[in-house]
Amino acid sequence: MKPQRLLPLIVATALFIENMDSTAISTSLPQIAVDLGTEPIALKLALTTYMLALAVFIPVSGWVADRFGARRIFVAAIAVFLLGSLGCAASNGLGQLVAGRFVQGMGGAMMVPVGRLVLLRTIDKAELVRALSWLTVPAMLGPMLGPVLGGAITTYAHWRFIFLINLPMGALGMWLAWRHVPELRQVVGPLDSRGFLLSAGGLALAMFGLSAVGRGLAPAPVIGGCMIVGVLLLALYVRHARHHPHPLLRLDLFRIPTYRAGVLGGSLFRVGIGATPFLLPLMLQLGFGFNPLHSGLVTFTSTAGAMLMKTLAPRILHATGFRPVLVWNGLVAALAMCLFGLFRADTPYWLMVGVLLASGCLRSLQFTSINAIAYADIDQASMSQASSLTAMAQQVALALGVTLGGYALSLSTALSGRPDGDPLNFTFAFLGVGVISALSVLEMRRLAPDAGAEMAGHAQAGREVSEPKVEARPQA
Numbered sequence: 001m002k003p004q005r006l007l008p009l010i011v012a013t014a015l016f017i018e019n020m021d022s023t024a025i026s027t028s029l030p031q032i033a034v035d036l037g038t039e040p041i042a043l044k045l046a047l048t049t050y051m052l053a054l055a056v057f058i059p060v061s062g063w064v065a066d067r068f069g070a071r072r073i074f075v076a077a078i079a080v081f082l083l084g085s086l087g088c089a090a091s092n093g094l095g096q097l098v099a100g101r102f103v104q105g106m107g108g109a110m111m112v113p114v115g116r117l118v119l120l121r122t123i124d125k126a127e128l129v130r131a132l133s134w135l136t137v138p139a140m141l142g143p144m145l146g147p148v149l150g151g152a153i154t155t156y157a158h159w160r161f162i163f164l165i166n167l168p169m170g171a172l173g174m175w176l177a178w179r180h181v182p183e184l185r186q187v188v189g190p191l192d193s194r195g196f197l198l199s200a201g202g203l204a205l206a207m208f209g210l211s212a213v214g215r216g217l218a219p220a221p222v223i224g225g226c227m228i229v230g231v232l233l234l235a236l237y238v239r240h241a242r243h244h245p246h247p248l249l250r251l252d253l254f255r256i257p258t259y260r261a262g263v264l265g266g267s268l269f270r271v272g273i274g275a276t277p278f279l280l281p282l283m284l285q286l287g288f289g290f291n292p293l294h295s296g297l298v299t300f301t302s303t304a305g306a307m308l309m310k311t312l313a314p315r316i317l318h319a320t321g322f323r324p325v326l327v328w329n330g331l332v333a334a335l336a337m338c339l340f341g342l343f344r345a346d347t348p349y350w351l352m353v354g355v356l357l358a359s360g361c362l363r364s365l366q367f368t369s370i371n372a373i374a375y376a377d378i379d380q381a382s383m384s385q386a387s388s389l390t391a392m393a394q395q396v397a398l399a400l401g402v403t404l405g406g407y408a409l410s411l412s413t414a415l416s417g418r419p420d421g422d423p424l425n426f427t428f429a430f431l432g433v434g435v436i437s438a439l440s441v442l443e444m445r446r447l448a449p450d451a452g453a454e455m456a457g458h459a460q461a462g463r464e465v466s467e468p469k470v471e472a473r474p475q476a
Contacts, residue, residue: 006180007122008135011115013173014078015135017166018108021085022050023146024162028154035159038094045094046101048211051399053105055203058392059248060196061113062384063188070121070184074114075174081107082170089163100163113391120375120383121184125454129317129372133310186384189246196248198237203392205230210399213406249392250385253378258451261326262374263390265443267397269330269370272337272437273363274401279409279429280340286421288345301353305360313368314457322376322452325369326444333362334438341430344423376452401433408432 025032025047033043065073084107087100116135123131153161209227212218218226241247254260277299284295317325336359343352378386412428413420 007119008131008133010173010176010180011074011118012135013169013176014074014081014111014115017078017081017169017173018111020146020149021104021163021166022047024150024153028150028159028162031154032097032159036092036094036097043094043097046097048208049098050101050105050108051207051211051395052204053102054109054395055207055392056200057106057109058113058395059199059203059388060191061110061391062117062386062388063191063248064110065114065117065184066186066188066384068185070114070118071177071181072183073110074118074181075177077107077110077114078170078174078177079107080104081111082167083107085163085166085170089160109391113387116391117384117387118181118184120378120387121380122182125376126457128375129368129455130314132371133313133368186381192244192246192248195237195240195244198233198240199248199392202230202233202237203396206234207396207399210396210403213403248385249389250382251389253382253386253389256377257447258373258376259378259386261443261447261451262370262372262376263393265326265440266367266370266374267393268440268443269333269366269437270394270397271401271404272334272433272435274398275405275408275429275433276337276340278402278405279426279433282409282421283340283343283423283426287423287426288343298349298352298356302356302360302363305357306364307360309361309364310368313365316365317369317372317455318457321450321456322369322373323444323447323449325365326373326447327441329362329365329369330441330444331438333359333366334434334441336362337437338431338434341423341427341434372455373447373452376455404436405429405433 029043033039036043061073081104084100084103084105087103088097089100091097091100119128119131119135149165150159150162153159153165205226207230209223209230212223212226237249238251241249241251254264280299281295284290284298290298336355339355340359343355374390375383375386408429409425412425412432413422416422416424416428418424
């Protein structure tokens, strides 16, 4: 099999087990709480702990991969994730489960950025869009199968098997990675310890605050304090990075227009999209009275549409280029999200499925374009830091999306004076998050018409693009 297909599929095994595990455990929280003798609301600490581990270790993932080798770290990351899975499966109390989830998060924080780094450094830019499409298709099976598989395991077997099913897929990924992933290394300077402490502490506190809002995990003053201190630490990191010769996360990468559009514009789009998995099932179950299975079958169509588009995205980008897709498709995708709020209990089933299918296609095309354009003008020496910074921004955007989705729903409920599950409340909530996604277009419009031409197949390999590049800093 060609490297542009084999390597994305190997990396996708890691994404598959991570996404499936996260969605499956959410379905089984009530039963896990009963077995462990705790309250479901307290058990949500297990979900939050995973996000905290991601926030702490994602910033350092690029430096570790450059220092010790991408293949070695990728294989080790999967092993750490599987070790955490075993710990979760063997846990007999809340503390043990939380510890197991933290270990899983340590592995997950390295798997995704390092796996993406392997693709960025081994596949020509002209083939990168297709490679990212191959990467995403198997990875999307995780969140699609997770809720169904988690519910079935909890109902007919035992929740501990949710964590054990990671083992064969993870072991396969480790074996394939050790055989086929090249050992990529780069000479790097000493670890920016102060930058690591500032970025890790700031991200962990900010992510905890975002994920804890509305979940009853801590008093409101504690949550607010965590968010304020987290933002202050991140601000101190920005100041630190401007003067450090080898900062852990190079913020000067945002001077590159294509990278800025992919990360900052892409984050705005992800904020709106991140709220959809939270709002849509609530509307179908609370507002329309669907049972969880019926709700899952409806929302599944969005994932099916996304998978379908992955095979078409490279052709569309080749025909139109990046800028028209990022601008016009971004607007239509945001509008489609707003249309979810117009669903009612008596809306024909075929119409809901059709809108969700089309929305999945539009969203998938936008994500493929965002993920590719971010690296269009990044040189090889900066790929590891660009990958870490991108992964960090994605996690913050998704957490912010869930938080803002909850706020939008609460605000619309308060303003309308209607019951929580009233469909009108979801109308305004989807409108709010849809507008946030549409704001991403403001950044995309600033791209040059030929942005990402080589990736789109409009330029010969080696052609000098018109976008300014940031020179790689000395790494040693």
